[in-house]
Amino acid sequence: MRAQAHTLESIMAGVLLIGSIVFALQATAVTPLSASTSSQHIENQQQANAEGLLATVAQDGALKRAILYWDDGNDEFPHADNSPYYTDKPPKETEFGAALYDAYHGSGIAYNVYFSYQPPGGGRRHIRWVYRGVPSDNAVRVTQLVTVYDSDPLYHEDGGEIVPKPGTSVKSSGFYAQDIGSSEVFNVIRVEVVVWRM
């Protein structure tokens, strides 16, 4: 009888020991650094990537040309597949669209691009340029300011390139932004790129 009690005691000891070890190992937390689509490393990397892309595109004026690439006759961005904005892919005839497409196409990363502008009375409005869905919880956002002047023309495609459309101006045409005042500055557009892993 006592032998059976001893055996039971040692078996229970063994079970308790193993149970504690298993519990301690399972209690390791799932942290933001765990391998998943929302890891902090991936967010940092996407932020750096998107900032670099936007800074390069802004420097040589390609961002401004993409902003002014507007079809005022049809009140939409040219060849927009979900008027007035793009959903499938950005316009590759603009250098900004081509850069976004080359950087993110086929790598499982989605992006939205918004152009925010100031209406005359204050506040802020935005218009979508590329919209590919509601971003996940771990999206990163990068912004850049671009100044548009009263005399800037609208742009259109001519032979695969974006060139000024003669006879148009941001002031006179049905452009999506309005003149914010009597100064030479027409409006200040904030370009916002939201990037997340699908």
Added chain:
Amino acid sequence: MADVSERGQLFLIGALSLAVVFLLLAVVLNSAIYTENLATRGSNYVGDDDALRFQSDVHRMGDGLIDHVNDHNEGQDYPTLESKFVTGVESFSTAATRYGARTGEIADVTVDGSSWIEGTRIVQAAGTDRTFVDAGSTTDWTLVTSVPADRGMRNATLRVAPDSSVLAAAPNDDPADYVSSNAFRVRFAESGGPVYAVFVYWSSSNDVAVRVVEDADSDSRTFYGSTCHASGGGHETIDLTGGTVGGDRCAALDFVGTLANDYDIQYRNGNHASGTYDITVRKQRSDVQSAAYSSDTTASPYTAEAIYAAKLKLRYETNRLHYETTVRIAPGETDV
């Protein structure tokens, strides 16, 4: 087993303390992982990237606004140009502040009112391709005298029509032949220094070519750098301050950055080149305007008041960062 009377209780205590030890192990492991997470957070934690990005946005806005105000207000006087620039910067600052307020930043730009540097634009405007003679059709004339050597000229571009009937044929490959030929040249005559002559002619490979001769007035003249060619179809752009010909880099034009004394800008054989030009110099219009120019901006070539440079004070604040700086706006200046 040990010969203890209440072995069960000892056993229970032992097991519980072991369980507590394992739990503490899990907590220590957790804090090590979280420390590594904090240590690898992106450097954007403070927001210094945003401050620098705002500064480059302001710089770009300033460059565009100075050029816009100068180009679209020809014939206005200096106070008018300056006040238009100030209202433009105020519009930008209001917009930037409104955008920033939504994300908890203060982004603010003002013009440093004591920092105006006034200059003059010398322009031959687009239209029919006029040759580079002055308003009275003199072929050899001086555009401006005593341009300051240090930051005295910016955005000096000539757009030459590739017209082989106007441009001179290529001279022989000798500096003396270049000087004695009838090719059009822009001369930078330093007071007490060598004279640089930039020759523009029609080369034997049927395109516009640019060659620089150093010390053009003395017998020890030599070539500076090599020939630069431009062939693109329409007017070829020769950017003297940017150092490019037809969009490609031209090392021979680097001499502009090395000029050490005040210099005059002169044209010779202006009838052997046609097109347009636009040069901004740091001199008052009253010092530049002469009989060589037409009296107002309706006929080329003319002079117009222009803002040469301005300074903008910008401020960027978040709850973790306070950044203030002054940027000097002078688009097209040589990077010396």
